Amino acid sequence: MTAKMKSVVVDQAKGRWELRDRPVPQVGPNDVLVRVRACAICGTDLWLSDGVLSFRDFPIVPGHEAAGEVVAVGEGVTKREVGDRVGVFMTQKMCGVCDFCHEEHPNSFVTAANCASPTLTGVTVDGGHAEYVAVDAGGTVLLPDAVSYEQAAPIICAGYTVWAGLRRAEPKPGARVAVSGIGGLGHLAVQYAKAAGFHVIALTHSPDKKDLALELGADEVVSDGASLKAAGGADVLLHTNSSHAAVADAMNGLKPWGKVVLMGIGTDELALPALALTSNSYQVIGSAHNTIEHLVEALDFVARGEVRTLVETFPKERAEEAHAKAGAGEVRFKAVITY
Known part of the structure; x- marks a missing residue:
């Protein structure tokens, strides 16, 4: 594995999506390292890069609709293994210690809004618009074999x-x-x-x-x-x-x-x-993301050929073009960047 990777970086509000060399992230306990193959652009990504929403200081790496394969697992990981095809979604994990977490709610978008310190992929931590992303194993979902990475990516959120x-x-x-x-x-x-x-x-x-x-x-x-x-x-x-x-x-x-x-x-x-x-x-x-079982069901519809995403794909070298077209509403209907 190379020590460097290509990653989209946004330096400032309304800034360009620049492709840069960055270190491959380290895998911590309970984490998996995912080799991203495709990551879609969500409207939330546009708002974050434009500064309409702000959860951390710039520079940021956006992306919470990522799909790829696990290439390394951290200590304590039992539910994922190297070679698994996975999707990476936004609500990676809750803090576990705040009053909301003590109520033992299932992981959902409500967690993102109410946990005192949630880990949100592409929002509070670096996201999936990169060749590699390290995330808590609980922030991933297994992909059906019949679903391509390009088709899976938009399902992870949209x-x-x-x-x-x-x-x-x-x-x-x-x-x-x-x-x-x-x-x-x-x-x-x-x-x-x-x-x-x-x-x-x-x-x-x-x-x-x-x-x-x-x-x-x-x-x-x-x-x-x-x-x-x-x-x-x-x-x-x-x-x-x-x-x-x-x-x-x-x-x-x-x-x-x-x-x-x-x-x-x-x-x-x-x-x-x-x-x-x-x-x-x-x-x-x-309503937003209501428990992981619904994501599994959503992917199964795609695997059965009953749902398909209309996508326009861009290689990582054209990340800024994808960003600009998505922001202008010129993509029908989901922009997907391949890594």
Whole structure:
């Protein structure tokens, strides 16, 4: 193994994604060293590199949608071995000593928000946009053999998010599931909802995405809440885009006792129709990564060929190009950098 590796480094807010030589990380107790083969760009990566979110000082190495193979294991590791194909997700481990950790919650995105000192890959520690990353073994998931690294990487966060959100909503058999926003999250949400056997309505304001949504499995495509209502309404609304302004409009098509699942992170405020919320007994649910079992399930759908990620791949030498295109919304739908 070489002493140096290539890694993406961001020196300052809104800085370029520079490919640089850095030392290969050391493997500590309970850690595994992963030779990264592919790492997708998440919207959170863009916010971190732009300084919109800040959890540590620059320079940073982003990336929490990484896939590769284990090449070394640290002392105490029993659940991973050299040669394992793994995905590396964000919530690597909790501190274990704060009040939240003493409540013994399962590892999820709620851990990231409530643990006093969580270890978050690509957020509080160096991430997966590098040839190697050392992480706690508990921050990895085994990949099915049938799933390529390029296809696995976006599922580690984006696919995980939408499948966990659908599971959180607990739709009944035969439910009508609407997906608001056909992008990095939404194009996967349509497929997961269809693969799970639900009637799927895609909600998009972009005419050029109508045919694509139908190809991905949507039974119908509508443009707003009024047309959603006219089409028969929805029992569950999966809101996947980064703007909350569209939620209230889409809720015009929500059936009584319907559920809204928020999973796209936005900086705008969320305004809800209070009368409709109360009189229809709606539920508004926030959801992200809800236990590792949902990630395993999300990957299994890909392995069975029922879900596929639409990706544009870039070699590591074009990391800044991938970053720029993803930031400009010019990738349909996930940028994946290969290492």
